[in-house]
Structure formats: structure tokens, C-alpha cells
Amino acid sequence: MLRYIVRRLLWLIPVLFFISVITFALAHAVPGGPFDREKALPAEIIANLEKHYGLDQPVWKQYVDYIGGILTRFDFGPVYSSRSRTVNDIFRDHLPVSAQLGILALLIAIGIGVPLGVLAALKQNTFWDYLGMGVAIFGIAVPNIVLGPLLILLFALTLGWLPVAGWGTPAKMIMPAFALGTGSSAIIARLTRASMLQVIREDYIRTARAKGLSERTVMVRHALKNAFIPVATILGPLFAALVTGTFVVEQIFAIPGMGKYFITSITNRDYPVVMGAILMYALFLVLSNLMVDITYAFLDPRIRYT
Amino acid sequence: MTTQELTAREQAALRLSERMGKPANLWLDAWRRLIRNRASVLGGALALLLIMASILAPQVAPYHYAEGDSNEAYTVPNWLIGLLPGNIKAYAKTGDKFLFGSDYLGRDVLSRLIYGTRVSLPVGFMGAFTALAIGLVYGCISGYYGGRVDNIMMRIVDIMYAFPTMLLIILMMAFFKSTFADVSPGTVAYTFNKVNDFVDKLLGLRGGGMLFIFMGIGITAWMGMARLTRGQILSLKEKEFVEAAHMIGAGDMRIIIRHIVPNIMGPCIVAQTLAIPGYINTEVFLSFIGLGVDPPTPSWGTMISEGAQAIRSYPHMVLFPAIALSLTMFAFNFLGDGLRDALDPKMKGTS
Numbered sequence: 001m002l003r004y005i006v007r008r009l010l011w012l013i014p015v016l017f018f019i020s021v022i023t024f025a026l027a028h029a030v031p032g033g034p035f036d037r038e039k040a041l042p043a044e045i046i047a048n049l050e051k052h053y054g055l056d057q058p059v060w061k062q063y064v065d066y067i068g069g070i071l072t073r074f075d076f077g078p079v080y081s082s083r084s085r086t087v088n089d090i091f092r093d094h095l096p097v098s099a100q101l102g103i104l105a106l107l108i109a110i111g112i113g114v115p116l117g118v119l120a121a122l123k124q125n126t127f128w129d130y131l132g133m134g135v136a137i138f139g140i141a142v143p144n145i146v147l148g149p150l151l152i153l154l155f156a157l158t159l160g161w162l163p164v165a166g167w168g169t170p171a172k173m174i175m176p177a178f179a180l181g182t183g184s185s186a187i188i189a190r191l192t193r194a195s196m197l198q199v200i201r202e203d204y205i206r207t208a209r210a211k212g213l214s215e216r217t218v219m220v221r222h223a224l225k226n227a228f229i230p231v232a233t234i235l236g237p238l239f240a241a242l243v244t245g246t247f248v249v250e251q252i253f254a255i256p257g258m259g260k261y262f263i264t265s266i267t268n269r270d271y272p273v274v275m276g277a278i279l280m281y282a283l284f285l286v287l288s289n290l291m292v293d294i295t296y297a298f299l300d301p302r303i304r305y306t
Numbered sequence: 307m308t309t310q311e312l313t314a315r316e317q318a319a320l321r322l323s324e325r326m327g328k329p330a331n332l333w334l335d336a337w338r339r340l341i342r343n344r345a346s347v348l349g350g351a352l353a354l355l356l357i358m359a360s361i362l363a364p365q366v367a368p369y370h371y372a373e374g375d376s377n378e379a380y381t382v383p384n385w386l387i388g389l390l391p392g393n394i395k396a397y398a399k400t401g402d403k404f405l406f407g408s409d410y411l412g413r414d415v416l417s418r419l420i421y422g423t424r425v426s427l428p429v430g431f432m433g434a435f436t437a438l439a440i441g442l443v444y445g446c447i448s449g450y451y452g453g454r455v456d457n458i459m460m461r462i463v464d465i466m467y468a469f470p471t472m473l474l475i476i477l478m479m480a481f482f483k484s485t486f487a488d489v490s491p492g493t494v495a496y497t498f499n500k501v502n503d504f505v506d507k508l509l510g511l512r513g514g515g516m517l518f519i520f521m522g523i524g525i526t527a528w529m530g531m532a533r534l535t536r537g538q539i540l541s542l543k544e545k546e547f548v549e550a551a552h553m554i555g556a557g558d559m560r561i562i563i564r565h566i567v568p569n570i571m572g573p574c575i576v577a578q579t580l581a582i583p584g585y586i587n588t589e590v591f592l593s594f595i596g597l598g599v600d601p602p603t604p605s606w607g608t609m610i611s612e613g614a615q616a617i618r619s620y621p622h623m624v625l626f627p628a629i630a631l632s633l634t635m636f637a638f639n640f641l642g643d644g645l646r647d648a649l650d651p652k653m654k655g656t657s
């Protein structure tokens with residue numbers, strides 16, 4: 001087990017290296033400097049600015065400096081569009097908001113998806129099953145980019161129950177978290193149902209029943225635990241979907257999170273911010289994939305970690 | 307029950323006798339199974355309608371997608387105003403000229419939606435086609451030759467797989483946008499621009515930048531396909547009919563193309579049909595964050611983004627593109643599910 005984790009952690013090094021190189025290369029291959037303005041700056045000023053930010057160095061040196069700064073000082077560099085802030089400041093201000101949104105959405109996704117999937121499987125071909133599968137189809141066909149505006153229209157503008165946009169109070173968090181979580185809950189519900197249906201037909205469930213365990217114990221301790229295994233495998237892609245979802249949902253609900261800032265900096269061609277954000281997200285996604293794989297190995301003792 | 311069973315058996319016998327002397331046709335059987343599935347017929351009809359709308363866009367669309375009179379901006383259609391929150395009536399212009407209203411430049415929302423299918427559908431189909439083409443070739447080589455070739459090729463796929471796909475597309479689009487924006491003749495970028503112009507002209511959307519979206523999606527979409535193909539080939543190449551083909555002296559190319567590929571086409575097409583909504587969604591997402599098609603080309607993502615900004619005062623702008631996108635998603639998901647059940651009955655009910 002330990003060997004497996006170490007091996008997976010070592011595998012991260014080439015992946016992160018490639019991501020950083022590609023990110024850096026693409027960001028620097030873009031023509032036009034970050035100091036191109038509507039009104040052209042004098043050449044001397046641009047030269048001075050470039051010297052200040054180390055842009056007069058050869059590209060490989062810039063890369064080494066950039067990565068060195070991240071590794072040694074956890075410094076993601078300056079923000080070109082604002083002199084007083086650094087990329088670290090942006091992370092500090094905006095990342096927690098996105099994290100809150102993501103965690104809430106994940107809780108909603110699992111909180112709706114798993115019970116719905118289990119219910120649908122246990123009461124197959126009843127109202128619960130149809131409800132579960134209806135929600136699943138709805139969640140897959142209505143992406144968050146559509147769900148967000150529709151929720152605003154219904155609950156904020158027509159019914160007036162919730163505030164239209166913003167962040168900070170629980171009331172403002174409800175709609176964005178649902179807009180982000182519902183799609184994932186649909187996928188979880190479908191998968192939980194399918195794997196639950198498979199598991200409850202297994203012999204060991206019959207054995208558990210035969211030795212007189214209560215139905216509850218059989219379902220929770222024996223069936224659900226095994227039905228979770230396929231569900232755990234999709235948590236990785238799910239994290240990725242949540243991250244891209246935050247870009248959209250934060251934009252629609254005017255939430256001051258990292259995703260909204262990320263989009264603004266793409267439009268402004270503020271490449272250190274874009275690069276920092278992509279590296280940060282990539283690290284998060286790669287780590288969460290690793291965590292999912294390890295959980296998977298824990299859940300299913302049949303998997304060999306070689 | 308007995309009568310039902312009998313009729314079912316009779317039907318089967320009838321089908322069999324109709325087919326007497328004719329070889330079993332995989333595609334015909336699949337088609338029969340497909341049209342028996344109500345949800346997928348509905349999805350297919352909807353998809354067909356969308357395709358027709360995109361082909362006949364200049365004939366169907368009442369107005370031009372990029373031309374509008376700013377005096378007519380933010381017109382809410384009369385039939386909708388009653389359904390919207392009450393206070394909008396106080397300030398909004400209403401009219402019957404535009405069935406779905408007009409946007410912030412006075413452009414007809416319906417026409418933009420119709421022309422928007424010329425962005426969404428080609429992206430979906432091209433994404434599926436590129437993924438199929440690259441993935442099939444890559445997976446065939448890797449799976450068929452095995453050994454060291456397989457090892458190296460699959461490690462490359464592993465690394466690509468570990469990449470967060472969406473972030474890679476975002477980066478590439480940002481790169482394409484600025485690199486190919488304005489270039490002098492004779493360079494590689496210039497050639498790309500010419501090809502892009504040609505693609506845009508083919509789709510009837512001037513200056514849309516569609517090629518770059520195709521490229522962005524194509525580059526990131528093939529890995530799953532390559533893995534699927536390889537897996538299929540690994541199990542197929544040990545089968546007796548491949549051995550028999552070897553025996554009578556067929557070459558590798560002939561075995562792959564004539565014997566193996568026809569056997570794996572089903573699952574591959576199914577996988578890509580199910581992936582089409584994903585590609586459409588990717589384009590919508592890219593346009594939403596401002597990295598997709600260039601204005602004034604109407605993408606549903608751009609329309610939703612513009613509409614979301616005006617959602618408090620003029621909700622109709624976001625409502626229609628949102629509904630159109632959802633219907634498209636429904637259509638292709640149902641169609642994909644139906645195709646899976648039809649082409650690969652063994653897979654029915656899984657996932």
C-alpha cells in the first residue's frame with residue numbers, strides 16, 4: 001500500500017512538470033507583451049518594466065525563476081494589471097470563496113445523488129426509481145450554465161425567495177451551490193443505482209440475509225459499502241467538472257471567487273494570474289485524483305497495489 | 307401469455323424467413339432496435355430538426371444574425387411579458403416583430419439561435435469525428451502491435467490523461483486567439499488563418515474562428531477513444547477469426563481494416579455519440595468565458611453569457627438559448643443511449 005502511494009506521488013512529478021512547462025510555454029508564446037496598452041508606452045518605459053519583472057531574461061531562465069519562486073517561497077509572481085497586488089494576494093482573497101462553493105456543491109451532489117440512487121435501486125420500478133432517474137436525466141441534460149440563470153429566474157426574480165446574486169450569507173449560497181451540484185448529483189445517482197442493483201444480487205448479500213442480519217445492516221454494511229466502489233472512481237472527473245463549473249457559476253451569480261477572477265484575467269491577458277490559477281487548479285485536480293485512487297484501493301481489498 | 311409468446315415467436319420466425327438467403331445485417335438489426343426505442347426516436351427527431359435548422363439557417367431565420375437596429379434593443383415579445391416578473395412590464399419595450407425578442411443590439415434572438423446551431427452542431431460532430439479518427443488509429447497501432455510500442459504509446463496517453471482537460475483547452479484557446487489574430491502572409495499562422503477563414507465560410511459564419519475550437523477540442527478528446535480502441539483490440543486479436551486470417555496470409559493492414567475495425571466500430575461510435583453533448587457543452591463553456599467563437603458569430607454560450615448579465619432587467623435574453631441548449635443535450639443524450647442499446651445490446655442498462 002505504502003509503495004503504491006509513493007509510486008503514485010512520484011508519478012505526480014512528471015505530470016506537474018509537463019503541465020507547468022506547457023502552461024509557461026503557451027503563455028509566453030503569445031505575441032504582444034503584457035504592457036501593450038491602447039496608448040503605446042515609450043520604449044524605455046517598456047524596457048524598464050520588462051527589466052523589473054525579469055522579462056528581458058531568456059525564457060528558460062524565466063521558467064526556472066518562476067518555478068523556483070513557487071517551490072522555495074511559494075510566490076506565484078506579480079500581477080501585471082495591478083501594481084499593489086501579487087498573485088498570492090489574489091489566491092488569498094478569492095480561493096477560499098471558490099473552495100466554499102465547491103465544498104457546498106460537492107455535499108449537495110453526494111447528499112442528493114447517493115440517497116436517490118440507493119432508493120431507486122432498492123425500490124426498483126416504483127415511484128422512487130422513476131423520480132431518481134428523472135432527476136438523473138434532468139441533471140445531465142441541464143448543465144450548470146443553463147441551470148444557474150433558470151434558478152435566478154424562478155427563485156429570485158419570479159418568487160423573490162432568494163437574493164439574485166452575491167456571496168457571503170447562507171441565503172446567497174443556496175442557488176449557486178445547487179446550480180453547481182445538481183449535475184454531479186445526477187451522475188452519482190445513476191452510478192449508485194446501477195452498482196447497487198448489481199451488488200444486491202450478489203451471493204454474499206443472500207448469505208448476510210440468511211445468517212439473520214437485519215435488512216438495514218445488510219444494506220448499509222454489506223451492500224452500500226461495495227456499491228460505493230464504482231462511485232468513488234468517478235469522484236476524480238467530478239472534481240474536474242466542479243472546478244470548471246465554478247468558472248461559470250461564479251460568473252453568473254457574481255461571486256468573487258477564483259473562477260471569476262480567472263476569467264477576467266484571461267480577457268485582460270494577465271498571464272501570471274492565468275498561469276498561477278491553472279497551476280493551482282492542476283495541482284488540486286491531480287492531488288484529488290490521487291486521493292480518489294487511494295480511497296478506491298482502500299474500499300476494494302481485491303485491488304492490488306503493484 | 308402463451309399467445310403472446312407464440313406471436314413473439316411467430317414474429318421472430320417471420321423476420322427470419324424474410325431474411326432467408328440474405329446475410330445478417332448488423333446495421334439493419336441495430337436500426338430496427340433503435341426505432342423501437344421511443345426516447346431515442348424523440349431524441350433523433352429533435353437532432354434531425356436541429357440539423358435541418360442549421361443547414362437551412364439562411365432560409366429559416368427571419369433576420370440576419372449580426373444586424374440589428376439599436377432602437378429595437380431589448381424588445382420583449384408580447385406573449386412572454388405576462389410570464390415574466392411583473393415589474394418588467396413597467397419599463398420594457400414589447401413588440402411582435404421578434405418571436406423570441408431581441409438582444410442588447412436589437413438583433414433577433416430566434417435568428418441568432420438558429421445560426422447558433424451552425425456553431426454547436428459542427429463542434430459536436432467534428433469533436434466526435436476527430437476523436438474517432440485519431441483515437442482509432444492510435445489505439446489500433448498500440449493494441450495490435452503491443453509490446454514496447456504499446457507501452458510507450460499508452461504512457462503518453464497516461465500523461466495526457468492526467469492533464470486537466472478543460473484547463474488545457476482554455477490555455478490553448480487563449481494561445482490560438484492571440485497568436486492567430488493578426489499575422490503577416492507566409493507564416494504558419496497565416497496558413498492556419500486561411501484554413502480558418504475557409505471553414506468559417508463553409509459554415510456561413512464570417513470571422514467565427516471555428517477551426518480553433520475544432521482543434522482545441524480535437525487535441526484533447528482522443529485519449530479516451532484510444533484507450534477504448536486498444537482495450538477492444540487486445541481482446542479481439544486473440545480470437546480465432548483473426549488467427550484464421552493470419553493463416554491464409556492476410557497482412558497486418560488487411561487484418562486491422564477488414565477484420566478488426568468492423569468489429570469494434572459499434573462501441574466506438576456509441577462512445578462518441580454519447581460524447582457529443584460533452585463537446586457541445588465545451589464550446590458553450592468556452593464561448594461563455596469569452597474564448598470561443600468571435601463576435602458577432604452567435605454561439606449559444608455567448609448568448610447565455612450576455613443574457614446572464616442582463617438577467618435582472620431582461621430575462622428573455624438568457625431564457626431561450628438556455629432552453630435550446632438543454633433540448634439539444636436531451637436530444638443527443640437520448641439518441642446516444644438508444645444507439646448504445648441498439649448497437650451493443652449487451653451493454654444495455656449499464657451506467
